[in-house]
Amino acid sequence: MCVRYGIVLFLLVCFISGSTGESKNNSIDIFPGDILEWKLKGEPEVYVGDDLFLYINGGADIYQEYGFKKASSVEYEKKGAGRISVEIYYMDDPISAFGIFSFKTGGKWKRSQNGNLYFPEDYYQNILAGNCLITITSIDINEETGKGVSIFRNTFEKKISGHSPIPRIINLFTREKFEKRIYFEGDLGMMNTYNLVSAESGITNGAAGINNNNITLLLNYNDGKNIRRDYSSLVNLLKSESRYSEFRQAEGGISCLDRSKNILYMTILNRYIVIYIGKKLDDGKIAVKQISEEISLIR
Amino acid sequence: MGKKITRRSFLKKGAVLGASSILLYEFPNKIYSSQKNYPDISVVSGTDYYNNTINAVAGLGGMGKYVGKGSKVAVLANPQRPNPGAFTSPIVVSAVITMCLEAGASSVTFISWLPVKSWESTGLKKAVEKAGGQLDIVDLRDESCFKAVPVPEGKVLKEAKVMKKLFDHDLLINVPVTKDHLGNKFTGTMKNLMGLNSPKSNRTFHKSDWKTNRESIIHLDQSIADLNTIITPALSIVDATEFIITNGPFGPGKLIKPRKVIAGTDRIAMDSYCCQLWGLKPEDIIMIKKGFEHGLGKMDLSKMKISETTL
Numbered sequence: 001m002c003v004r005y006g007i008v009l010f011l012l013v014c015f016i017s018g019s020t021g022e023s024k025n026n027s028i029d030i031f032p033g034d035i036l037e038w039k040l041k042g043e044p045e046v047y048v049g050d051d052l053f054l055y056i057n058g059g060a061d062i063y064q065e066y067g068f069k070k071a072s073s074v075e076y077e078k079k080g081a082g083r084i085s086v087e088i089y090y091m092d093d094p095i096s097a098f099g100i101f102s103f104k105t106g107g108k109w110k111r112s113q114n115g116n117l118y119f120p121e122d123y124y125q126n127i128l129a130g131n132c133l134i135t136i137t138s139i140d141i142n143e144e145t146g147k148g149v150s151i152f153r154n155t156f157e158k159k160i161s162g163h164s165p166i167p168r169i170i171n172l173f174t175r176e177k178f179e180k181r182i183y184f185e186g187d188l189g190m191m192n193t194y195n196l197v198s199a200e201s202g203i204t205n206g207a208a209g210i211n212n213n214n215i216t217l218l219l220n221y222n223d224g225k226n227i228r229r230d231y232s233s234l235v236n237l238l239k240s241e242s243r244y245s246e247f248r249q250a251e252g253g254i255s256c257l258d259r260s261k262n263i264l265y266m267t268i269l270n271r272y273i274v275i276y277i278g279k280k281l282d283d284g285k286i287a288v289k290q291i292s293e294e295i296s297l298i299r
Numbered sequence: 300m301g302k303k304i305t306r307r308s309f310l311k312k313g314a315v316l317g318a319s320s321i322l323l324y325e326f327p328n329k330i331y332s333s334q335k336n337y338p339d340i341s342v343v344s345g346t347d348y349y350n351n352t353i354n355a356v357a358g359l360g361g362m363g364k365y366v367g368k369g370s371k372v373a374v375l376a377n378p379q380r381p382n383p384g385a386f387t388s389p390i391v392v393s394a395v396i397t398m399c400l401e402a403g404a405s406s407v408t409f410i411s412w413l414p415v416k417s418w419e420s421t422g423l424k425k426a427v428e429k430a431g432g433q434l435d436i437v438d439l440r441d442e443s444c445f446k447a448v449p450v451p452e453g454k455v456l457k458e459a460k461v462m463k464k465l466f467d468h469d470l471l472i473n474v475p476v477t478k479d480h481l482g483n484k485f486t487g488t489m490k491n492l493m494g495l496n497s498p499k500s501n502r503t504f505h506k507s508d509w510k511t512n513r514e515s516i517i518h519l520d521q522s523i524a525d526l527n528t529i530i531t532p533a534l535s536i537v538d539a540t541e542f543i544i545t546n547g548p549f550g551p552g553k554l555i556k557p558r559k560v561i562a563g564t565d566r567i568a569m570d571s572y573c574c575q576l577w578g579l580k581p582e583d584i585i586m587i588k589k590g591f592e593h594g595l596g597k598m599d600l601s602k603m604k605i606s607e608t609t610l
Contacts, residue, residue, distance in 0.1 A: 059549035124551035
């Protein structure tokens with residue numbers, strides 16, 4: 001009986017692990033030996049929990065905010081070409097992984113042939129696979145390492161797979177209307193998108209949709225349980241800051257100006273507080289309308 | 300020259316008396332703040348980063364103003380990660396060593412608690428050794444390598460743990476790379492000094508529960524500003540040649556190439572200048588404001604004397 005339960009439990013653990021991206025191997029074994037002409041340099045390094053601070057110092061904070069578990073990294077080298085590094089960050093769950101992925105890509109992504117999300121930059125790529133964020137970087141920037149990064153992406157996508165759901169709040173920003181979409185789980189993520197308040201905002205999580213340098217924030221406070229109270233608190237916080245001025249009533253909400261003369265237009269949409277930051281109030285109203293339509297579709 | 304020798308014996312005497320924190324805090328400003336004829340910061344742009352560095356320091360009157368004959372120079376560079384734009388350029392570092400040695404320094408030592416692997420993978424170890432400098436690395440987990448130093452003006456940081464090796468030197472030259480930092484929005488001269496403080500102490504800058512709310516962010520920035528009240532580099536030389544403006548401090552991130560080297564003694568002025576290189580405003584960087592509130596320097600760019608040269 002006990003053996004049978006043990007087998008069931010083992011299979012269950014294997015299934016869960018496989019479905020979240022930690023998958024086929026543990027963090028060390030996941031690194032293949034050499035990849036074509038690229039030679040593995042040394043042993044992979046592994047950092048668990050708070051040890052991430054020793055690896056990336058202050059850079060660790062944002063990973064912790066999203067829910068960090070473990071990281072491993074290694075370098076490969078090809079003679080005459082240079083080095084490529086591979087870092088794998090294991091997060092608490094696929095939503096946490098999506099969060100840090102969207103943060104690191106600045107809210108841009110594509111879907112690969114393997115079904116994962118990724119975004120290629122000029123010398124590096126971030127890939128989201130289940131609860132893993134994989135960052136592949138040309139340490140020495142040149143054509144060879146650039147090609148190598150793409151080869152590596154294919155290799156690691158095959159090694160690590162898993163479903164990568166997009167958080168519901170992100171889908172309220174349609175891809176056609178918002179070129180960049182970032183998910184955050186705390187003030188640090190939000191601050192790096194727009195430095196809204198100097199005090200603690202108290203958000204549970206949120207998202208930013210960015211289009212033509214206009215930012216629209218969707219903020220979630222305890223699933224909207226006291227949304228009017230939280231809205232009033234946030235307005236009061238903004239009013240207490242010297243960088244905001246010219247507060248006015250505006251179509252179902254309030255508007256003001258920040259120090260860079262951006263218009264902030266904020267209102268309540270369903271269980272979210274929505275804040276548009278941009279140059280034209282009308283653009284803000286359009287953004288709010290678009291999100292409102294998405295919310296009604298989901299209902 | 301006399302002043303520079305005095306400075307060394309002053310520091311040693313202070314260490315014996317256990318009052319080195321006060322001396323570290325006081326001595327550099329007394330010597331350098333009276334140089335009215337030179338700019339607050341000297342900026343040189345161009346594709347030759349070595350010459351940019353040499354000329355940026357020349358714009359302040361030359362390295363000989365800071366480094367006396369026979370002096371032992373400690374240098375703090377940033378070898379954090381070999382990702383492009385995330386570490387101090389080896390070329391800038393080479394120029395700093397050459398200038399110090401030409402000024403008559405008896406030794407130029409890069410002190411660090413970051414592992415030798417970081418120095419090797421960034422190419423900094425090779426550059427330091429080739430230019431005639433030395434690398435002196437302490438074990439980051441060994442707290443006995445760090446000296447407890449009170450922070451009398453600290454608002455949240457009351458005691459720092461400064462690398463003991465610093466006290467074996469006559470002066471400190473701070474050579475950070477400026478770049479994005481997702482915790483502070485920005486890193487430059489002030490933030491780099493965390494490289495002299497023990498990792499365990501630095502960990503207290505980030506609140507122990509790992510929360511990243513505003514209170515914790517302000518705590519981090521205030522801690523950095525507090526640390527800067529007890530350590531004043533004789534000179535700071537900022538590598539703003541190529542650096543990341545997203546996903547800092549570790550990268551990889553968006554790389555920009557202003558190709559500038561900035562030299563000066565006013566860290567607040569230098570950080571205020573550097574942050575606007577990618578569109579940030581000094582008044583929006585909490586760390587800079589906190590440093591300004593400590594009276595560490597000027598924040599208003601319009602009130603600074605800035606020398607800018609393109610080679």
